[in-house]
Amino acid sequence: MDSLVYLDGEWIEGNPPVLGPATLATWLGAIVFDGARAFEGTIPDLDQHCQRAIISTAAMGMEAPITAQEIERIAREGVAKFPADAALYIKPILWAEEGWIYPDPKSTRFMLHIFSAPLPDAQGIGICMSSYRRPAADQAPTDAKAACHYPNAGRALREAQQRGFDNAVVLDPDRMVAELATANLFLAKGGVAITPLPNGTFLAGITRSRVIQLLRDAGETVKEAVVTPKDLLEADEIWSTGNHAKVVPITRIEDRPLQPGPLYKKARKLYWDYAHGRL
Numbered sequence: 001m002d003s004l005v006y007l008d009g010e011w012i013e014g015n016p017p018v019l020g021p022a023t024l025a026t027w028l029g030a031i032v033f034d035g036a037r038a039f040e041g042t043i044p045d046l047d048q049h050c051q052r053a054i055i056s057t058a059a060m061g062m063e064a065p066i067t068a069q070e071i072e073r074i075a076r077e078g079v080a081k082f083p084a085d086a087a088l089y090i091k092p093i094l095w096a097e098e099g100w101i102y103p104d105p106k107s108t109r110f111m112l113h114i115f116s117a118p119l120p121d122a123q124g125i126g127i128c129m130s131s132y133r134r135p136a137a138d139q140a141p142t143d144a145k146a147a148c149h150y151p152n153a154g155r156a157l158r159e160a161q162q163r164g165f166d167n168a169v170v171l172d173p174d175r176m177v178a179e180l181a182t183a184n185l186f187l188a189k190g191g192v193a194i195t196p197l198p199n200g201t202f203l204a205g206i207t208r209s210r211v212i213q214l215l216r217d218a219g220e221t222v223k224e225a226v227v228t229p230k231d232l233l234e235a236d237e238i239w240s241t242g243n244h245a246k247v248v249p250i251t252r253i254e255d256r257p258l259q260p261g262p263l264y265k266k267a268r269k270l271y272w273d274y275a276h277g278r279l
Helices: 024-028 046-059 067-078 147-162 204-219 229-233 262-275
Strands: 003-007 010-013 032-033 036-038 088-098 108-116 125-131 167-171 176-182 183-188 192-196 224-226 236-242 248-253
Touching: 003 067, 003 204, 003 262, 032 046, 032 147, 032 224, 036 046, 036 067, 046 067, 046 088, 046 192, 046 204, 067 088, 088 125, 108 224, 125 147, 147 167, 167 192, 167 229, 176 192, 183 204, 192 204, 204 224, 204 248, 248 262
Parallel strands: 125 167, 125 248, 192 224
Antiparallel strands: 003 010, 003 108, 032 088, 036 088, 088 108, 167 176, 176 183, 183 192, 183 236, 236 248
């Protein structure tokens, strides 16, 4: 079994057809999701991912028919149906069935998708600067993990891969560094970890917040600050954080090679220790 969906009180294998042509989410994008991870027998911060799904739902003008606690219970029930050591992606989805341009809040539905997804290795990835930018908060629902953001992220990712890179650095409307197309970013300079200051153009991710806390608790200095493209290009080390790959080093930015550095290595070890309850 590679894919399992919870819908209307039942577990269904595979990829069941759910959204119809008249569903508001299908044709006008009224849909949000979140993503958590099960790996090596652990599910770090599942509660926060479930809570963010509810927050995203409200930000899109919908009304969740379920609580974060119930989503977490269902998610754990589903994970238990897979082998104990399975690497899984856990994806709660909420969408509006009805409305005209904007959702009818009462029509919001819920399903949960769990599927096999191996964690990417930590050998490192190459990144480049993107020609695409993140929107400002008055230009898109940037306070929600909404599906409507991902076509632009996809354009940035495709552009990067066509240039021979794995991911792309996306700037904000003021041309400051926001994040990667699919993850948050950290850099280190002079022994200090720095990550872009949340400014309403991107989601400050759950794994990002966890890594900030873990590094600070371990005595490291972590700053949230405005990061220029020049800052990033001249960094001593760079790494990404996100649900899909968790904590991964950047080993090339444009034509400049990089090595996984001490702060990245500490961040990854701390995260794995946290996930496994060793802290």
